[in-house]
Amino acid sequence: MRALADYTVREWLAGAPLAQRLRRTRNVVVDRIYRRRAAVGQEALVARLKGHDALAFTIAFNQPGAVALLADAMARFVPAAELVVCDNSSDPAARAAIARLCGERRLAYCPLPPAPYRGARNGSRSHAVALNWVFRNLVRPAAPGVFAMLDHDLVPLAPTDLSALVRGQPCYGHVRRSDRPACGAWYLWPGFTVFDFAAVGALALDFGTDTPLGLDTGGQNWAVLYRRLDLAGLRRAKxxxxxxxxxxxxxxxxxxxxxxxxxxxxxxxxxxxxxxxxxxxxxxxxxxxxxxxxxxxxxxxxxxxxxxx
Incomplete structure (x- = not known):
């Protein structure tokens, strides 16, 4: 959120600070309610994931073909990391197809609870609450050495060692800056982000948007983690x-x-x-x-x- 002193007189008169804080409060409440919901097979999945050096989580959405391609490419180029497919699909037929695909390939699969946000205009919020659910219900209890958040239509095409990407730093990924340059805020795009669990596992990571600061999905982590890091000294994706x-x-x-x-x-x-x-x-x-x-x-x-x- 923006500091109160950053608002102009016109924005105060229009009620922008209050409106933005009310929306943020609503989003926090929805997120907390959603992440308390259990997924089918959740306990067995956590037991399967414990002890892994590297886990890669993807939020699947209505495209079995994208999941299949990601899985094939991960098996070829990133075999040391287990891919975990977390299904946020809104189409029941797509959910069934993705579940079947994961079963046939023995991929780790989690059918996420139905999203609290629907429709194209809420895509960022739906993605964010899914990521927050995954962090608190799968990542934390599994406690892997490193974990990655990957878009379902991201395809590795060269060998990658996820652990090496975060050696000596808490996170690695694609840096995106605020569309409000004066605030200096930035975040890592959650479509390709790797974290060192030992460095961030105890933090209250929040993959929500921070619209007042001009930050999309993952932007709330500016306040939780990124603002404390030296961006100039951080290795990041090219x-x-x-x-x-x-x-x-x-x-x-x-x-x-x-x-x-x-x-x-x-x-x-x-x-x-x-x-x-x-x-x-x-x-x-x-x-x-x-x-x-x-x-x-x-x-x-x-x-x-x-x-x-």
């Missing part, structure tokens, strides 16, 4: 833009230059299942991965460009 149409012109490509993110050796398809072009991009990435998983990273690097200003 981010570049890549173009799928140039990489794999077949498999339904339309020829458009649709930019996606490449974070170190991880490819973020972006918008799979809920943005225009996202499902097509997922299908093209699947085809390219199946054809040559080791060569896809090199082809993406060849199309890399600095991210848009």
């Amino acid at each position: 981010v570049r833009s890549v173009y799928l149409a140039d990489v794999h012109p077949g498999a339904g490509a339309t020829g458009e230059r649709r930019a996606s993110m490449l974070l170190d050796g991880w490819f973020h398809i972006g918008g799979a299942g809920h943005r225009e072009g996202g499902l097509s991009a997922l299908e093209r990435t699947r085809a390219a991965f199946d054809a040559d998983p080791d060569g896809l990273f090199a082809r993406l690097v060849a199309t890399a460009a600095p991210p848009p200003a």
Whole structure:
């Protein structure tokens, strides 16, 4: 939240400080109620996860194909980390398909309680409460050496040692800055973040948004963790833009230059299942991965460009 002294006279007259604090209070209450709800098979899953050196949690949402591709890529390039699929799908058929997929592949699976937020405009809040539920109900009791939070349409394309990423620092990931530059706030995008459990497990991590500070999902961790860190000395992911149409012109490509993110050796398809072009991009990435998983990273690097200003 913004400090009260940061509000202008006009904002005070419009009641912005009170309105923003009331919304924050509502979000905290909803989050606390939701994270007390139990998931089917929760205790058995925690028992399975205890003692792992590295766990990677993904919040699945309505796209079995994205989960399958992430699982295949993790098995190939990040085999030391167990993937935990936490299902936040709103479509019952998709939930059933993801559960079946995880059962067939023996993936750790958790059917999250139905989300308290619905609809596209509440996507960030729904993602945030899911992450908070996972942190308190799975991560803390499992107490892994390191844990990662990954988008369901993120695909590793090069070998990665998650533990090495956080050696000597509490967290690692893609830094995003506030759209209010004067406040100096930043956060790590929870679509690709790795944490050292020993450093953060006792903290009240909160993956909620902080709209007054201009921070999206994960922004509440600015106050909990990030503001205490030296950003200049923090190792972080290198981010570049890549173009799928140039990489794999077949498999339904339309020829458009649709930019996606490449974070170190991880490819973020972006918008799979809920943005225009996202499902097509997922299908093209699947085809390219199946054809040559080791060569896809090199082809993406060849199309890399600095991210848009």
